[in-house]
Amino acid sequence: MSSRFEGTKNYIATEDLKVAVNAAVALERPLLIKGEPGTGKTVLAYEVAKAMGAPLITWHIKSTTKASQGLYEYDAVTRLRDSQLGDERVKDVTNYIKKGKLWEAFTSDVRPVLLIDEIDKADIEFPNDLLQELDRMEFYVYETGETISAKIRPIIIITSNNEKELPDAFLRRCFFHYIRFPEAEVMQEIVDVHFPGIKEKLVAEAMRIFYDMRKVPGLKKKPSTSELLDWLKLLMVEDIDEAILREKDPTKLIPPLHGALLKNEQDVHLFERLAFLARREGSGSTRPGQ
Numbered sequence: 001m002s003s004r005f006e007g008t009k010n011y012i013a014t015e016d017l018k019v020a021v022n023a024a025v026a027l028e029r030p031l032l033i034k035g036e037p038g039t040g041k042t043v044l045a046y047e048v049a050k051a052m053g054a055p056l057i058t059w060h061i062k063s064t065t066k067a068s069q070g071l072y073e074y075d076a077v078t079r080l081r082d083s084q085l086g087d088e089r090v091k092d093v094t095n096y097i098k099k100g101k102l103w104e105a106f107t108s109d110v111r112p113v114l115l116i117d118e119i120d121k122a123d124i125e126f127p128n129d130l131l132q133e134l135d136r137m138e139f140y141v142y143e144t145g146e147t148i149s150a151k152i153r154p155i156i157i158i159t160s161n162n163e164k165e166l167p168d169a170f171l172r173r174c175f176f177h178y179i180r181f182p183e184a185e186v187m188q189e190i191v192d193v194h195f196p197g198i199k200e201k202l203v204a205e206a207m208r209i210f211y212d213m214r215k216v217p218g219l220k221k222k223p224s225t226s227e228l229l230d231w232l233k234l235l236m237v238e239d240i241d242e243a244i245l246r247e248k249d250p251t252k253l254i255p256p257l258h259g260a261l262l263k264n265e266q267d268v269h270l271f272e273r274l275a276f277l278a279r280r281e282g283s284g285s286t287r288p289g290q
Helices: 015-027 041-052 076-084 101-106 126-136 168-172 184-194 200-215 225-237 265-281
Strands: 031-034 056-060 072-074 097-099 113-117 138-141 146-149 155-160 175-178
Touching: 015 031, 015 041, 015 155, 015 175, 031 041, 041 056, 041 113, 041 155, 056 101, 101 113, 101 138, 101 146, 126 138, 126 168, 184 200, 184 225, 200 225
Parallel strands: 031 155, 031 175, 056 113, 113 155
Antiparallel strands: 072 097, 138 146
8 A cells, every 4th residue: 555645547636736645644634625626626535545555435525414424323213113113123222323434434444535525515514513523533422332433544535616615623624735727738638648549639629629718708617627528528429620620610609519518508608699799790710718
């Protein structure tokens, strides 16, 4: 099991990101990763686990998730029903305790990577409710009177899409890294990893359009890395030539197969309006970013 993260052949990690992962591991603090959707925050945990030969435990957070669910859940209703039915299982309370992801991570025989994914989706109190457990690496089970302590401190990676501010007390306990959206050079490396041997001219034109689209003012959801990869895959499947992407006809301002890039009707309408304005001006020079 490697003790340092140096990226993997399937995941292009910047030097800053490698430093952040290794610093969090060395400091034994949770690594808080922020960045816009599609920048590889969640995938990072999978790749760190793979690179370090560690089991991955994932806890995907929803708006209804409570911090206590990460520890355990006690099913008192089923126990009461079983007691009324005279079920023998009632005598052992552990039959009604469902272990959470932190319990699983704390009792792992080898050092796991624990991913707490999209923590900002939960209630604002959620991060604070986890502070003590993440600090002390233990928690108390009231129903059985036992304390669950971490055998080996897990590597904890927490992701956030910045949907809401996280509490200061929580932030103080984390090592923080913001994944910036990849520059064209890094994006080229990412594309090469996913599509070795893809036509260079096609990628060059596709990336030009992609970055131009991201610059368009008023876009509700900028296309992300994963959407660029989906689009490139479709362009190859449909055998779209780079000449079509280079098309300067203002009526074709929206690129082919744009459904892979634009994910809501407001953004499609925005590009349609731009195409309409370009037609009215009768010029091909109004492509976004030109």
